[in-house]
Amino acid sequence: MKGGGGHKKPSKSDDPSAAARNNSQAAANVVVNHASRRGGAGGGTVASVGTNSTTGPASPMPILPPSGPMEPLPMFRDVAVSERQNLFLRKLHVCCYILDFSDTLRNIREKEIKRQALMELVDFIQSGSGKITENCQEEMIRMISVNIFRCLPPASHENTGQEVTDPEEEEPCLEPSWPHLQLVYELLLRYVVSSDTDTKVAKRYIDHSFVLKLLDLFDSEDPREREYLKTILHRIYGKFMVHRPFIRKAINNIFYRFIYETERHCGIGELLEILGSIINGFALPMKEEHKLFLVRALLPLHKPKSVGVYHQQLSYCITQFVEKDFKLADTVIRGLLKYWPVTNCQKEVLFLGELEEVLEATQAAEFQRCMVPLFKQISRCLNSSHFQVAERALFLWNNEHIVSLIAQNRTVILPIIFEAFEKNIQSHWNQAVHGLTMNVRKMFLEMDAELFEECQRQHAEKEAKAKEVAEQRELNWKRLADAAAQKV
Numbered sequence: 493m494k495g496g497g498g499h500k501k502p503s504k505s506d507d508p509s510a511a512a513r514n515n516s517q518a519a520a521n522v523v524v525n526h527a528s529r530r531g532g533a534g535g536g537t538v539a540s541v542g543t544n545s546t547t548g549p550a551s552p553m554p555i556l557p558p559s560g561p562m563e564p565l566p567m568f569r570d571v572a573v574s575e576r577q578n579l580f581l582r583k584l585h586v587c588c589y590i591l592d593f594s595d596t597l598r599n600i601r602e603k604e605i606k607r608q609a610l611m612e613l614v615d616f617i618q619s620g621s622g623k624i625t626e627n628c629q630e631e632m633i634r635m636i637s638v639n640i641f642r643c644l645p646p647a648s649h650e651n652t653g654q655e656v657t658d659p660e661e662e663e664p665c666l667e668p669s670w671p672h673l674q675l676v677y678e679l680l681l682r683y684v685v686s687s688d689t690d691t692k693v694a695k696r697y698i699d700h701s702f703v704l705k706l707l708d709l710f711d712s713e714d715p716r717e718r719e720y721l722k723t724i725l726h727r728i729y730g731k732f733m734v735h736r737p738f739i740r741k742a743i744n745n746i747f748y749r750f751i752y753e754t755e756r757h758c759g760i761g762e763l764l765e766i767l768g769s770i771i772n773g774f775a776l777p778m779k780e781e782h783k784l785f786l787v788r789a790l791l792p793l794h795k796p797k798s799v800g801v802y803h804q805q806l807s808y809c810i811t812q813f814v815e816k817d818f819k820l821a822d823t824v825i826r827g828l829l830k831y832w833p834v835t836n837c838q839k840e841v842l843f844l845g846e847l848e849e850v851l852e853a854t855q856a857a858e859f860q861r862c863m864v865p866l867f868k869q870i871s872r873c874l875n876s877s878h879f880q881v882a883e884r885a886l887f888l889w890n891n892e893h894i895v896s897l898i899a900q901n902r903t904v905i906l907p908i909i910f911e912a913f914e915k916n917i918q919s920h921w922n923q924a925v926h927g928l929t930m931n932v933r934k935m936f937l938e939m940d941a942e943l944f945e946e947c948q949r950q951h952a953e954k955e956a957k958a959k960e961v962a963e964q965r966e967l968n969w970k971r972l973a974d975a976a977a978q979k980v
Contacts, residue, residue, distance in 0.1 A: 497733050562602045563587055565609060580616065580628050583609040584635045587676075593669035599715045603672070610675035619681040626693050632683065633697040639676045641705045644712055647756065647938035664758075665713040671742055677720040686728045691732055698728060700738055709741050710759030721763040727768060740785070744768065748790040771812040778817050786813050786820065799839060807846040812855040821858035829865055837878040838914035844873065844884040851894050859897045867908045874912040874929070879922035886928040889935060902940055903968075910936075910947040913956075 565586060571579055586609045591599045613632075617624075624632070645665060683689055701727075710721055729739050745761050750757045751883060774782055790813075791805055793799065812874070814821050828847060833839035851859070873885035888894050898905050916929040937944045 494731065499862055510783060517937055530824075548854060552930045562586060564605050564607050568612060576616075577625055577628055580613070582623060583613055584628075584631050587613070587635050588638050590638065591672070593672075596632075598821055607675065610672060610679065614675060614679050614682060615713055617679060617686060620686065620688055623688050623763070629683075629689075630697050632679070633702070636676055637702070639707070640673065640680075640709065644709070648889070664715060667712065667714040667717060669811060670714065670716060673717065674720070677717070677724065681720065681724050681727065684724060684731060689731075695732055695734060695797070698732065698735075700735070703728065703735055704742055707746060710746070710763060711757055713758050718759050718762045721759070726766050728768065729770065740770070740781075744785060744789050747793060751789075751795060755798065761802035761805045763899070764802055764809055768805060768808045768812060771809055771816065774816055778814065778820075782813075783820070783823075786810075786888050787823065787827065791824070791831065794828065794831040794843070797836070800842060803842045803846070805869050807842075807849060810846065811849045811853060814850050818853060818858060820856045821850060821854040822861040824857075824863045825854070827865055829862075829869055832869060837876070837881050840873065840876070840878075840881045841884050844888070848888055848891055848894065851888075851897070856900060858898060860901060863897075863905060864908070867905050871909045871912040874909065875915055875920075877921070879925055882916070882920065882922070882925045883928060886925065886932055889932045895935075899939055902936070902943060906940075906943055909951070910951055914951055 563586075565579065565582055568576055568579060587606055589602060589606060591603055591606065593603075683694075706721060706725055706728075710718060712718055712721075725739070729736055743766075746757065746763065747760070750760060771782075790806065790809055792803075800807070810824055814824055823846070828843060828850070832843060870885055870888070874883050876882045876885070889898075913929055913933045916925060917933070920926055920929070
């Protein structure tokens with residue numbers, strides 16, 4: 493069966509009545525090990541949905557492996573209340589059929605039957621018209637697993653062997669089965685957020701294995717699927733406290749693999765969005781585990797070429813750390829300097845924007861610890877031949893908090909960047925950069941005229957000495973050339 497998109501032809505041994513008899517005889521002796529449940533990973537083995545459970549009261553209608561023709565079922569409102577749990581299980585049974593969506597003309601009738609069944613299940617959970625039994629919950633999670641856990645298609649460059657392109661320029665590969673997948677995700681979401689869902693029961697089925705497979709799906713190229721996954725995982729994190737350390741560690745591992753091995757993953761932005769909310773809820777004093785996560789995972793996420801795809805979410809997470817604990821500002825700024833791009837000007841513009849947000853939350857003591865290496869880097873940015881980099885660096889002086897930090901430490905900072913100002917005024921090709929440099933230079937002059945004049949004098953001396961060295965070098969080369977000419 494290719495990609496879980498079809499079914500084997502039913503054999504005589506697949507006779508539903510025979511299977512029902514066998515199941516009814518064995519039901520009392522079957523015990524399900526929830527920790528080892530795989531949920532039909534890959535969507536290829538639908539037979540796994542036939543496992544029964546002895547948890548709670550005996551189920552009125554155990555779900556069997558889908559086989560034979562798919563038949564439409566009545567709506568919940570058309571049956572007696574006492575029959576609704578039984579009908580719920582039968583609808584789950586119908587939804588376990590995996591249909592081929594690569595061909596729009598195949599299984600049209602079956603697709604519509606399954607769609608209607610999924611919509612009914614979603615409405616039933618959402619309405620809260622009846623609290624579903626534990627057995628129904630188990631079978632529902634199993635049905636969800638059969639549908640969503642599947643092998644994701646390879647990226648286009650893996651299929652064709654062509655050169656890897658910029659992730660920002662790639663067209664996403666949309667999931668053809670999304671009309672059904674969306675309803676399955678909606679059912680899972682409604683189940684997780686429902687006030688009727690008892691976490692003590694639900695955590696037996698939404699276990700570590702289930703959460704790990706959900707995280708694997710974040711690499712889906714379909715942004716609609718990633719959006720649902722983001723919402724569902726965030727809700728699971730909020731509702732199931734027992735899973736919180738595990739989820740953080742699993743996300744950590746995805747980041748490590750992305751940074752140090754593949755540098756390709758579709759869902760980094762969505763995972764960072766979840767983390768932004770998680771970081772916002774960290775209690776103070778911050779745990780050492782969270783600080784290590786900042787240093788070992790978040791800061792190195794600035795390294796990959798594709799950082800532009802998820803930089804907005806990453807910047808938010810970083811800023812949240814500094815706002816939570818201002819003592820981390822020095823660690824963050826030095827981390828940014830460590831991964832500062834050398835040849836990628838667009839990344840430099842992003843880094844400067846993030847730097848401004850971090851400095852906005854930085855206190856004087858932390859600023860003083862890192863200001864020397866920081867302004868050496870800013871000085872290089874001021875002289876960048878790429879006008880957007882130079883312009884963005886000069887815009888730092890539009891921020892009142894940053895200007896106040898600079899003013900308090902002007903005796904250290906101005907000597908570092910004064911030469912960059914003079915160089916821009918003398919030779920920068922862009923008029924906007926030239927004008928902004930003049931404005932910032934004037935700001936320093938008004939801030940401390942005596943210091944400014946001293947820097948000007950030192951710069952003039954340095955220029956004169958450099959000119960003298962250059963002239964002496966030129967003279968030495970001329971003497972060597974003359975001596976060589978005489979020997980000839």
